[in-house]
Amino acid sequence: MGHVVNPGPGRPRLEQRRRPGGTPRAEILDAAAELFTNRGYANTSTRRIADAVGIRQASLYHHFGTKDDILDALLEKTIAEPLALAAQLIAEPGDPAPKLYALALYDTRQLCANRWNLGSLYLLPELRTERFESFRVRRDELRKLYAVVSRQVIADTRPAANGTDTLNGVEYLPFRLVETVINMRSDDGVSPEHAPALIPEAAVRVLGWTGDSLRLRETAEALLDRAISPVQPPA
Amino acid sequence: MGHVVNPGPGRPRLEQRRRPGGTPRAEILDAAAELFTNRGYANTSTRRIADAVGIRQASLYHHFGTKDDILDALLEKTIAEPLALAAQLIAEPGDPAPKLYALALYDTRQLCANRWNLGSLYLLPELRTERFESFRVRRDELRKLYAVVSRQVIADTRPAANGTDTLNGVEYLPFRLVETVINMRSDDGVSPEHAPALIPEAAVRVLGWTGDSLRLRETAEALLDRAISPVQPPA
Structure with missing residues (x-):
């Protein structure tokens, strides 16, 4: 279940969205749900969630203030x-x-x-x-x-x-x-x-x-x- | 529910044992159970368990190889x-x-x-x-x-x-x-x-x-x- 590698700030996303939901918010929630349930809540950073969506951490914080x-x-x-x-x-x-x-x-x-x-x-x-x-x-x-x-x-x-x-x-x-x-x-x-x-x-x-x-x-x-x-x- | 502060390697334990069990092994298990259930498994280190028992981390490893x-x-x-x-x-x-x-x-x-x-x-x-x-x-x-x-x-x-x-x-x-x-x-x-x-x-x-x-x-x-x-x- 590989995740999209973060292409780094400012660069275009390497892959099309492929998580359900259609909006960045929904994709963040889906990626977080996958990581929280499979790796554990404490073991999952917001950075890792952002990576799994293929967005920058700053973009994630635009939608959610904290984990x-x-x-x-x-x-x-x-x-x-x-x-x-x-x-x-x-x-x-x-x-x-x-x-x-x-x-x-x-x-x-x-x-x-x-x-x-x-x-x-x-x-x-x-x-x-x-x-x-x-x-x-x-x-x-x-x-x-x-x-x-x-x-x-x-x-x-x-x-x-x-x-x-x-x-x-x-x-x-x-x-x-x-x-x-x-x-x-x-x-x-x-x-x-x-x-x-x-x-x-x-x-x-x-x-x-x-x-x-x-x-x-x-x-x-x-x-x-x-x-x-x-x-x-x-x- | 304060825990006993680790007195440091080699020094005597500051307090009498007060966890149930009567053996170091039982005390380690009790402290670990408290920390795992109240703070979470990923959030608990063996060091913290040893501290909660009032023993050195090396003593803990004498009883259990890993968390x-x-x-x-x-x-x-x-x-x-x-x-x-x-x-x-x-x-x-x-x-x-x-x-x-x-x-x-x-x-x-x-x-x-x-x-x-x-x-x-x-x-x-x-x-x-x-x-x-x-x-x-x-x-x-x-x-x-x-x-x-x-x-x-x-x-x-x-x-x-x-x-x-x-x-x-x-x-x-x-x-x-x-x-x-x-x-x-x-x-x-x-x-x-x-x-x-x-x-x-x-x-x-x-x-x-x-x-x-x-x-x-x-x-x-x-x-x-x-x-x-x-x-x-x-x-």
Whole structure:
């Protein structure tokens, strides 16, 4: 996976762009995602990212002030759409089980479809610093929205189990089950092809839901088709 | 969490040992685990580990040839006992559901009880290098043993579902559910206290097992009590 050699300041780029995205910003993000996930965050300098894109380091700084800013933008990409979708689904009328299935399906698909396994960066100790406070808050928000729908599923299927005392944290397992896609990808080196069929169903079943999974999946897919295209993060 | 300043070559250590373990080797492992999980693997030098223990770097090299060797020893600690227990449980007669519950309970407890969240190192890109081939093989073995017991649980509770085609990878979810303890710890900064009650039950339920959880837990605890104390990794 050779990278474009930096042709040096002022000289024309030796090769055509070949990273996805079409804009310098998108190319920087793609190169950084590749290097962060394959070589490690601490092991990757902005100079190396610029080299991998084939631009000067000064040009990179035109788009991102620091390496942390690049990481923050990559992390935000992994939660922006699930967050928008979760808020939208919760606001709609209808049964909770298809909503949870739809959210887990969408989220599983995007974690599988990302060109790089960005979720593997969630465990970086760097994320515990103040710089990433706002990302942590947003990801926590997503976790809580999963829990809101999960509690509705539990209330629907096992009314007697309601009340946080008896729940014991089970309402957070659907969110965690979706995250296991990250570990599967990391261990296998490829996206787990069975995950979109497996994870959303496990997410409802772990809450005690019992029912016809084929019908649930159809209802969830219809919900996703109807859902307004989730908002993109600001460029 | 201040560390002991290296008193310099030849000089006596300024402070008494205060890390758990009682041997230099155990202290090195503890200091390395703290630094790897809190500052990052790439950001931690063997010099810094030696400083944190209060020994000279040369003394550290007496116990470990490289930083990778320290990481390998730490990782091995997280799988040695679950591996020994899984092999032992599989060899015994008896119902599979309590075996899976017992394995998941033991494993969840040890992931919670480790002084540092060592599982967060599983996603390091460094682990994909040849140096960690043998650790990867051992961890894969553990994953497969979880799947063996999981398939037995499925055969027991849903005989019609047997056959890998229809399983769709669900037999790997109990292993992945146990790993979610690592993400919970990382996000919350503390071990999830409800995990030992929550995760093993989710591990059997996600396979379709339905039954009395209190009785299952009692049977599993009895299995663990009877189990020969799992072997320790070679020192």
